[in-house]
Amino acid sequence: MYRKFRPALLFLLLLPSAQVLANQWNFEVYLDDKKVGTHLFEVMDAAETRQVQSVADFNVKFLFFSAYSYQHTAVEKWDDNCLRQIDARTNVNGEPTAVSGEAAESGFVVEKKDSRELLPDCVMTFAYWNPEFLKQEQLLNPQTGEYLDVDVQLLGTDTLDVRGEIVAAQRYKITAKDIDLMVWYTNDDEWVALESIAKTGHVIRYELS
Numbered sequence: 167m168y169r170k171f172r173p174a175l176l177f178l179l180l181l182p183s184a185q186v187l188a189n190q191w192n193f194e195v196y197l198d199d200k201k202v203g204t205h206l207f208e209v210m211d212a213a214e215t216r217q218v219q220s221v222a223d224f225n226v227k228f229l230f231f232s233a234y235s236y237q238h239t240a241v242e243k244w245d246d247n248c249l250r251q252i253d254a255r256t257n258v259n260g261e262p263t264a265v266s267g268e269a270a271e272s273g274f275v276v277e278k279k280d281s282r283e284l285l286p287d288c289v290m291t292f293a294y295w296n297p298e299f300l301k302q303e304q305l306l307n308p309q310t311g312e313y314l315d316v317d318v319q320l321l322g323t324d325t326l327d328v329r330g331e332i333v334a335a336q337r338y339k340i341t342a343k344d345i346d347l348m349v350w351y352t353n354d355d356e357w358v359a360l361e362s363i364a365k366t367g368h369v370i371r372y373e374l375s
Contacts, residue, residue, distance in 0.1 A: 188211070190208045190209075194373050195370065195372055198369055204223055207295055218293070218295070219239075221239050234259060236258050238309060251269065252267045252291070256309045263309070265310070269287070274288075281311075292345075295357055302316065318339070333358075335352050335358055347362040347363070
């Protein structure tokens with residue numbers, strides 16, 4: 167299998183005052199072969215706290231009219247591989263939703279709409295930037311607030327075109343409620359690609375820019 171993806175924009179910022187280390191993945195998003203938006207992930211490590219920001223903006227047009235719009239922002243705080251706080255806002259075709267959560271003594275408390283749910287103490291979201299999430303049997307969906315059973319399968323190794331160089335990348339298939347996607351990681355555990363199947367059957371593809 168041969169696929170062409172552009173390389174990750176991966177940089178390090180060291181601020182002497184705060185000792186902040188930041189990684190960034192900036193994706194262009196395609197619906198089949200048509201570009202429909204962008205999705206930015208930024209991971210910032212400072213002392214014992216990790217903060218992750220995700221910003222997505224998709225707009226599918228048909229005959230100059232917007233047929234589908236999607237905006238999503240999320241800010242997460244982590245302690246090692248455990249989520250400690252989340253604030254996510256999503257707008258799909260003008261319909262807004264919000265999910266928030268915070269670690270408490272009894273576990274991780276998630277609030278959505280008019281409901282409140284207590285989850286285990288250490289939970290993870292679909293943290294594509296951290297391959298450790300692939301080892302989990304349950305993940306928190308930051309868009310809906312649902313704690314989902316997930317199935318992760320390693321499908322093998324593909325060759326990807328990264329900055330004109332052919333590199334090996336392992337392909338994983340992830341399925342859960344309303345989720346059917348694949349992610350690719352290099353041998354150095356660098357996230358380089360994602361594909362998802364939409365409800366309409368179209369392929370949503372992430373290419374790093």
